[in-house]
Amino acid sequence: MTAPSQFDVKVAILGGGTAGLAAYRAAKEHSDSVVMIETGPYGTTCARVGCMPSKLLIAAAENAHQYEKSAAFGVNLGKPEIDGHAVMQRVKSERDRFVGFVLESVDSIPSDHRIDGRARFVDQHTLEITAADGQVSTLTAERVVIATGSRPSYPAPWQELGDRLVVNDDVFDWDTLPESVAVFGPGVIGLELGQALHRLGVKVLMFGVGGVVGPLSDPALLDYANKTYGDEFYLDSDAKVEKIQREGDKVLLGYQDKQGEYQEAKVDYLLAATGRRPNVDNIGLENLSIELDQRGVPVADKYTMQTSLPHVFVAGDASNQIPLLHEAADQGKIAGDNAGRPSNDIRAGLRRTSIAAVFSDPQIAMVGEGFREIEQRLGKCGCFEVGEVSFENQGRSRVMLVNKGLAHLYGEQGTGRFLGAEIIGPNAEHLAHLLAWAHQNQMTVAQMLDMPFYHPVIEEGVRTALRDLNAKLHLGPEMIDACMECGVGS
Structure with a gap:
């Protein structure tokens, strides 16, 4: 109104x-x-330009990728033909459908309660x-x-690129796929969109700073992520870019490659995924x-x-x-x-265990406290341990040819309490939910090992990491006393 x-x-x-x-x-x-x-406009960031349209693009990319890797199963389908217009038509059509559901909810609100x-x-x-x-x-x-x-947030000088500069909001309004894109920011948005575009036939160059990939903070997982994604498309997460300028309807980049050699490349768009x-x-x-x-x-x-x-x-x-x-x-x-509520009746609400997922391939997931947070809190007195599993030789993962990944689970010395996890691997979105439920219920590693695991499933990898973690933990009052200064058991 x-x-x-x-x-x-x-x-x-x-x-x-x-x-x-x-x-x-x-x-x-x-x-x-x-x-x-x-x-x-109403419709929420998630429905219009976030979670839902990005997953639609990723779904198309996953379909193309499965087609390409089918030969490894003895099913020879050849190289898929990507119709960029059809891909983007479905993305926009389904995106609009999701937005419509939100708008229906908004329309149910009395007009005198809504002000434009x-x-x-x-x-x-x-x-x-x-x-x-x-x-x-x-x-x-x-x-x-x-x-x-x-x-979206990005450096002000990039505005000189005009319509060659795009953010994730713009991608979902494309009528077709471009030939090439430079993605700046291998965080959640950049990684998801960059890999999806690559698998849909777009040449992708991805640049970051500080070696960070996605939300990961564990050095071992960061190394694994850099290598795994870097083997699929060009990814330099600690890039030295010396030139960004518009040339006609292209963007000219000058950068030091990972071998220290100066390179130049022209792309159709610079996709800024440098934060919000x-x-x-x-x-x-x-x-x-x-x-x-x-x-x-x-x-x-x-x-x-x-x-x-x-x-x-x-x-x-x-x-x-x-x-x-x-x-x-x-x-x-x-x-x-x-x-x-009345001013004298302010109440604490339910806050759930932290959980996050990146829908890349392999997926990335974070549960509870991450490595950096735990290291800052407990690292000075060595009062936490790390359990590890590699998915490269995990049974079900190999059967399905999704055997890439590494998971680290963190446990507290003395109490044996499960603190959190960082994962890069198959079905990480599902593994994260199991771990988040355990974390919210403040379970110990031993209690988690008492839970049922079927065979053969990817979830057995979680049990492997839990067993590794349990073997490294030192439990009991003496260890709790030794770690009390770090806040163990809090």
Whole structure:
């Protein structure tokens, strides 16, 4: 709806994405005086430009790859012919279908609870809303939930590339596949899209900094990932790129290759997958006395989503926490619930074990605490151990010809508690769920080994890593006392 010139509400929610929608539903359980303010199209980042369209592109790539590797099974299908137009037509058609489901949910919200416009804080409780036609209205809210999402971020000079510079949002609007792409950023988005495009016949060059691949922090898994993906397409995760400039309808790159030799290449597009920036830099936070982190993002309590201003909550990609859909939904529900409650009844919400997956091949998954986090907490006194399994000789993996990967599981000395895992390997998305359930239930490694494992399944690799970990752990009160300084058992 178009907002009246001035009005009051109990809860104002800035943003109508995954977190904003969850916050609206939760706040509505307590009050009917709730509005959701959205500046752009509804449909959520996940459905429009994130999880769903990327998985559609990956599904096409996986189909082509399976076709190519069929000869190894004695099934000779030859090289697949990729119809780039048909690939992108299906991606866009199914993407629009998923967006439609979200829009149906939005349409069920009363129109007087939805405001189209850009909101900005004027003071602690006052928001100025500017509609697309320039009309300005003023809203006073007892509580505010900031759920403004995020946007792709990249170095400003790259804008000189014009339409040769794309982000993941743009990829899903292509009518057909290009011949070549340079991907900058082998993180989750870059790795997924880059490998998918490569398998669909696009020449891909991928560049990163610091040797990082995906969300991995374990040095052994990073080495494995760099080699495995680098064997399939050009990947330099610690690149030295000396030249990026537009030449006609191409992008000219000058870089030192992995052997230290200077190379030049022309590509159709530079795909910037260098991270996302929370959309909190233009909502008037400077007019609030609110605590911000080093990125200028409001600091929120993990369990209540409350900021240093008791009446302001933050959720989703706009927060200083994990930017994933299921996290955004959880955060939105907590923030909206607390925004709707009386000020003396703020409650801690359910926070689940951290879980993340990268839908590359082999897949990458993270569960609980990662290696870097555990090393910082327990490494100084040697109070954790690592269990390992390679999938290269794991039975079911070899049968299916998906025998690439390495998994590290981490356990706590003294208590034997399972702390987390980093995985690169087949079916990592499924292995991660088993491990996340164990972690959330605070199981020990020994208890996890008591769980059933069928044969032959890829999950048996988890048991191998658990056995390796269990053999290395030293349990009992003496070890707990020795590691107490590091916070074992906390």
